[in-house]
Amino acid sequence: MNSPGKRTAIAFSILLTWLCFWFSYKIFINLLDENNTVTDPDLVNITIARYSVCQSGTKYAISIHSAINNTALRQGIRETWGNSSHHGIPVVFIVGLNDNKDVHDLISLEHSTHEDLVVGDFVDTYRNLTWKHVISLKWFITYCPSVNFLFKFDDDIFVQPKKLVSYIESIENKFEKPNILCDTVLSAEARRNKKSKWYVSRKEYRRKFYPTYCNGYAIIYPQNAVNLLLRNINDTQFFWIDDVFFTGLLAAKSNIPRFTEPIFIAPSNAYNLTEINETRLNFIATETFNKRPVGPTQIPEASVLHHLWEIVNNDQM
Numbered sequence: 600m601n602s603p604g605k606r607t608a609i610a611f612s613i614l615l616t617w618l619c620f621w622f623s624y625k626i627f628i629n630l631l632d633e634n635n636t637v638t639d640p641d642l643v644n645i646t647i648a649r650y651s652v653c654q655s656g657t658k659y660a661i662s663i664h665s666a667i668n669n670t671a672l673r674q675g676i677r678e679t680w681g682n683s684s685h686h687g688i689p690v691v692f693i694v695g696l697n698d699n700k701d702v703h704d705l706i707s708l709e710h711s712t713h714e715d716l717v718v719g720d721f722v723d724t725y726r727n728l729t730w731k732h733v734i735s736l737k738w739f740i741t742y743c744p745s746v747n748f749l750f751k752f753d754d755d756i757f758v759q760p761k762k763l764v765s766y767i768e769s770i771e772n773k774f775e776k777p778n779i780l781c782d783t784v785l786s787a788e789a790r791r792n793k794k795s796k797w798y799v800s801r802k803e804y805r806r807k808f809y810p811t812y813c814n815g816y817a818i819i820y821p822q823n824a825v826n827l828l829l830r831n832i833n834d835t836q837f838f839w840i841d842d843v844f845f846t847g848l849l850a851a852k853s854n855i856p857r858f859t860e861p862i863f864i865a866p867s868n869a870y871n872l873t874e875i876n877e878t879r880l881n882f883i884a885t886e887t888f889n890k891r892p893v894g895p896t897q898i899p900e901a902s903v904l905h906h907l908w909e910i911v912n913n914d915q916m
């Protein structure tokens with residue numbers, strides 16, 4: 600029954616959730632100091648991406664959300680499409696932490712070599728993906744305040760940044776008002792099967808459907824949209840599926856439309872990269888590279904990046 604006791608309890612738990620979120624957000628804000636330094640009392644302190652990474656007058660920046668253990672994929676990206684000296688766009692990788700000393704040493708070494716990591720103070724797991732996204736957007740507005748666009752990618756995707764930029768320039772009028780460009784997902788249902796990787800309890804998300812959101816592998820955020828999202832973030836209940844949270848719930852609350860363009864749509868069979876061989880790679884290349892600067896996704900290993908990169912470069916000769 601709707602007894603006053605129960606109502607008080609509900610009100611109390613809402614308040615508690617809110618306080619927790621607000622508190623975490625505060626902690627997170629304090630994580631970024633003038634030198635881009637993350638402090639974690641349990642680990643060695645990590646310095647994060649070069650302060651000056653966005654200071655080249657660039658219009659675009661790329662942040663790649665990467666799983667902490669995907670060292671080989673990150674290196675593959677650096678050596679292929681993510682190499683800034685080919686397109687002039689700054690690239691950073693956003694990772695979390697874990698308490699494994701070996702992993703931590705590897706991350707420190709990787710950072711001292713490349714200075715392109717942004718390390719968030721959260722445990723790097725699926726259920727913490729929203730934190731990765733928070734760090735990514737916060738990094739962007741803090742360190743790239745005069746950059747017009749943030750390209751958010753996952754670490755298992757292949758992109759042709761120069762082609763993407765030409766495309767964005769051809770539709771720039773669509774960004775006069777805050778707008779998010781991506782591969783939109785309409786009327787997706789929250790997964791209630793406990794075995795699903797994306798299982799969501801009714802406590803975490805009450806409604807049956809998610810609002811229109813962006814498939815997280817590639818999201819084009821204009822600066823004005825990022826500002827609006829972060830302005831409203833303390834007003835939106837935390838949800839762990841990051842693309843639903845940022846580009847669904849929070850974008851809806853912020854009245855930011857999400858729209859899609861043909862650059863994202865490829866034949867579905869072009870994106871299956873399991874058991875690939877030369878024939879399939881060439882098929883993927885012809886099906887995706889001509890019109891589509893974004894994809895394929897779900898790259899299983901760095902060698903595939905190199906292979907696709909070779910095809911793209913030979914194509915341009």
Ligand SMILES: *[C@@H]1O[C@H](CO)[C@@H](O)[C@H](O)[C@H]1NC(C)=O
Nearest residue numbers: 631632633634635636637650
């Ligand atoms: C940032 O770095 C500068 C120069 O290395 C140093 O003087 C300053 O104390 C650092 N600030 C913080 C908060 O660590």
Ligand SMILES: *[C@@H]1O[C@H](CO)[C@@H](O)[C@H](O)[C@H]1NC(C)=O
Nearest residue numbers: 638639640641642643644645
């Ligand atoms: C990390 O930085 C904090 C504050 O600057 C310092 O108190 C702490 O000792 C450092 N931890 C390590 C392991 O260096």
Ligand SMILES: *[C@@H]1O[C@H](CO)[C@@H](O)[C@H](O)[C@H]1NC(C)=O
Nearest residue numbers: 666667668697699702723724
């Ligand atoms: C990453 O690797 C370390 C050590 O191999 C392991 O302890 C940790 O659970 C892994 N993390 C993830 C997210 O897979």
Ligand SMILES: *[C@@H]1O[C@H](CO)[C@@H](O)[C@H](O)[C@H]1NC(C)=O
Nearest residue numbers: 674677678679682683684685
């Ligand atoms: C990026 O490209 C430049 C110029 O081609 C090259 O010198 C550099 O080694 C490349 N970086 C990586 C990580 O491959």
Ligand SMILES: *[C@@H]1O[C@H](CO)[C@@H](O)[C@H](O)[C@H]1NC(C)=O
Nearest residue numbers: 720721722723724725726727
């Ligand atoms: C998310 O990160 C927080 C802060 O580091 C940690 O307390 C929590 O256990 C993490 N959640 C998961 C599911 O790893």
Ligand SMILES: *[C@@H]1O[C@H](CO)[C@@H](O)[C@H](O)[C@H]1NC(C)=O
Nearest residue numbers: 621829830831832833834835
């Ligand atoms: C959210 O934070 C902004 C400042 O960043 C503040 O003006 C606003 O009042 C906060 N909203 C709530 C509901 O606390």
Ligand SMILES: *[C@@H]1O[C@H](CO)[C@@H](O)[C@H](O)[C@H]1NC(C)=O
Nearest residue numbers: 867868870871872873874875
């Ligand atoms: C992808 O391809 C592999 C091998 O060609 C096949 O076994 C698998 O079912 C395919 N997966 C999907 C989702 O189509």
Ligand SMILES: *[C@@H]1O[C@H](CO)[C@@H](O)[C@H](O)[C@H]1NC(C)=O
Nearest residue numbers: 873874875876877878879880
């Ligand atoms: C390459 O893969 C495709 C699809 O996965 C398969 O149909 C074809 O037989 C394979 N070719 C070779 C030479 O293995």
